[in-house]
Amino acid sequence: MLKVSGIDVFYGDLQVLWDVSFEVRDNEILVLVGANGAGKSTTLKTISGLLKPRKGTIEFGGVRLDELSPDKVIGEGVVHVPEARRLFREMTVEENLIMGSLSPEARKKRAQTMEWVYELFPRMKERRKQAAGTLSGGEQQMAAIGRGLMALPKVLMFDEPSLGLAPILVQDVFEIVKRINKEGVTVLLVEQNVRQTLAMCDRAYVLENGRVVLEGTGKDLMNDAHVKEAYLGI
Amino acid sequence: MDVFLQTLVAGVLKGGLYALIGIGMTLIMGVMGIINLAHGQLMMLAMYVTFVLNTMGVDPYFSLFVAMPLLFLLGVGLQKFLLNPLIKADTILPENQVLMTVGIGMALTEIVRFGFTSDYKYITTTYSNETFFLGKISFSMALTIAFGIAIAFTVAMFFFLIKTDLGRSIRATAQDKDAATLMGVNTGRITVITFGLGSALVAAAGCLLAPVYYIFPDLGGPFTAKAFIITILGGLGSTVGAIFGGVTLGLAESMGATYFGMEYEDIIGLTIFVLVLLFLPGGFKRLTKV
Numbered sequence A: 001m002l003k004v005s006g007i008d009v010f011y012g013d014l015q016v017l018w019d020v021s022f023e024v025r026d027n028e029i030l031v032l033v034g035a036n037g038a039g040k041s042t043t044l045k046t047i048s049g050l051l052k053p054r055k056g057t058i059e060f061g062g063v064r065l066d067e068l069s070p071d072k073v074i075g076e077g078v079v080h081v082p083e084a085r086r087l088f089r090e091m092t093v094e095e096n097l098i099m100g101s102l103s104p105e106a107r108k109k110r111a112q113t114m115e116w117v118y119e120l121f122p123r124m125k126e127r128r129k130q131a132a133g134t135l136s137g138g139e140q141q142m143a144a145i146g147r148g149l150m151a152l153p154k155v156l157m158f159d160e161p162s163l164g165l166a167p168i169l170v171q172d173v174f175e176i177v178k179r180i181n182k183e184g185v186t187v188l189l190v191e192q193n194v195r196q197t198l199a200m201c202d203r204a205y206v207l208e209n210g211r212v213v214l215e216g217t218g219k220d221l222m223n224d225a226h227v228k229e230a231y232l233g234i
Numbered sequence B: 001m002d003v004f005l006q007t008l009v010a011g012v013l014k015g016g017l018y019a020l021i022g023i024g025m026t027l028i029m030g031v032m033g034i035i036n037l038a039h040g041q042l043m044m045l046a047m048y049v050t051f052v053l054n055t056m057g058v059d060p061y062f063s064l065f066v067a068m069p070l071l072f073l074l075g076v077g078l079q080k081f082l083l084n085p086l087i088k089a090d091t092i093l094p095e096n097q098v099l100m101t102v103g104i105g106m107a108l109t110e111i112v113r114f115g116f117t118s119d120y121k122y123i124t125t126t127y128s129n130e131t132f133f134l135g136k137i138s139f140s141m142a143l144t145i146a147f148g149i150a151i152a153f154t155v156a157m158f159f160f161l162i163k164t165d166l167g168r169s170i171r172a173t174a175q176d177k178d179a180a181t182l183m184g185v186n187t188g189r190i191t192v193i194t195f196g197l198g199s200a201l202v203a204a205a206g207c208l209l210a211p212v213y214y215i216f217p218d219l220g221g222p223f224t225a226k227a228f229i230i231t232i233l234g235g236l237g238s239t240v241g242a243i244f245g246g247v248t249l250g251l252a253e254s255m256g257a258t259y260f261g262m263e264y265e266d267i268i269g270l271t272i273f274v275l276v277l278l279f280l281p282g283g284f285k286r287l288t289k290v
C-alpha cells in the first residue's frame, strides 16, 4: 500500500498542496481527479521525489519515500509516467525504453521486459528505430507508458495519459491502463477525464485547490451531487 | 591543383583536432546549457602538462595517459565545487555560470603564467618536423598521427554516447533534464561527469597539438574562441555537428592561409562564423540527429 499522509507542498514560498492524504491499495486502480491547477501533477511529483513535502509523509511497503531521491523511489517500484509524455525526442523508441530501465533490478531483466512491452504495444516494435519526437500523439503515449513499464513498477502513476488524444484513442489508453492493472500493477491515475475514469476505477479522490475534498468508490462519486455538478456537467 | 589538394589535406588534418576540441565543448553545452569559456584554457593547461612531462623525457602521445585523467579530475572538481553551487541558488541566472567559466579561464592562465612565465615553450620530437609524401602531397607526420588519434577518440566517444547507459543518460539529460531525473538519472552527477569528459577531450587535443605548436599561457583565449565557433557551426549541443564544425573551420583556415595569406587565417574563421549565424542559425545540426 502507498500511503500519503498530510503532505504540504510548496513551490518556493507558494503553497499548492494542503494536508493532502490518500492511500493506494495493492492491485487497485485509484483515480485522482481535479480541475486545472488543482495540484494533481504536484502530488505525483512529490511521490516520485522530484519535490519534497514540507510536512507529512509518504510511505510504501514500510519505506519512507519522502526521504528518498527519485532514483531510489523507482528502485522501490513506484514509477511515474509524466504529464505530456516527456519522451527523449531525439532518441529512438528503443533508447527511450532502455532509459526506463536504469535501476539495477530492471537492468537485469531489460531484454525480457522489452519483449513484454513490444507484445503489449506491437506498434512500438515496428517503430523501435524511429526518433520518439516523430511519433504521433497516441504512439508517444504508448512509448511513455512502455518506458514506465520498463522499470518493473509495482505502482505505476499516470499523469493525464489521455491529454491531447482523440476520443477513440482515449478509450484505447484506458483499456491499456486496465490491462496493465490486470497484470498485477497497482495504478494511480490522475485525470481530468472524470466521467470515463470514475467508470473504470476502484476508488477515487477529488482534489480541489490543493486539498482532498471527497473520496469514495467510482460509483459513489459518480452519484455525488457535487461531482455531478462540478465535473460531469449534469 | 596540387596546391589546392595540399591545402585540403592540411585543413582536414587540423579539422580532426578541432573536432575533438568542439565535441568537448558541445557536450558541456548540451548538458549544462552553458558555453564553457574556459575550454581553450583547459587545453592550454594540458599542453603544459605535456611540456613538463616532455622535459622528463615522456613522449607527448604518452602524456595523453596523464593529461586526460588529470584534466578529467580537474573538470569534475570545477563543475562540482564552482559551477553546480551556482545552479542551486535560483536567484542566479545561468549567465552567471558562464561568467564563472570566464573567471576559471583567467585564473588558469595566470596560474600558468606564474609558474612558467609568458615565454614561448616548444616541444621538439623526432617527428615534429617530419613529413611524408603521398604523390605530390606532403603530410606532416605529427598532424597525421594526431588526426588518427583524434578520430579514434571521436569514434570511442560516439560508441560511449550511443551504446552505454551512462552515455545515454548524458544524452537524455541534455534533451530533458526533468524527465531524465524521473528515470532515476542523477543529473547533478551527470553534469560533473560531462564537464570532466569535455575537459579530458580537450586535454587530448592539447597533447596532440603540443608537438606542432608554440606553448604559452595566452593561447587559451584564441582556442576558446575557436571552440565556440565550432560549437555554433555544428549547432549548439550536437556532437555530429561539432565534427562538421571542426572540419569546416580547419578547412576554412587552411584555405584562407593559402589563398589570402597567413594573416587572414583567423579572419576567415570568423567570417564563416558570422555567415552561419546569419544564414544557417541552427548550424549543421539541421542535417544531423545525434
Ligand SMILES: Nc1ncnc2c1ncn2[C@@H]1O[C@H](COP(=O)(O)OP(=O)(O)OP(=O)(O)O)[C@@H](O)[C@H]1O
Pocket (backbone or CB within 6 Å): A011, A014, A016, A034, A035, A036, A037, A038, A039, A040, A041, A042, A043, A083, A192
Ligand atoms: N514549477 C512551478 N512553480 C511555481 N508554481 C507552480 C509550478 N508548477 C505548478 N505550479 C502551480 O501549482 C499549482 C498546481 O499545479 P499542478 O501542475 O500540480 O496542477 P494540475 O492539477 O496538475 O493541473 P493540470 O490539470 O493543468 O495539469 C498551480 O497553481 C500551478 O500554477
Ligand SMILES: [Mg+2]
Pocket (backbone or CB within 6 Å): A040, A041, A042, A083, A159
Ligand atoms: Mg498536471
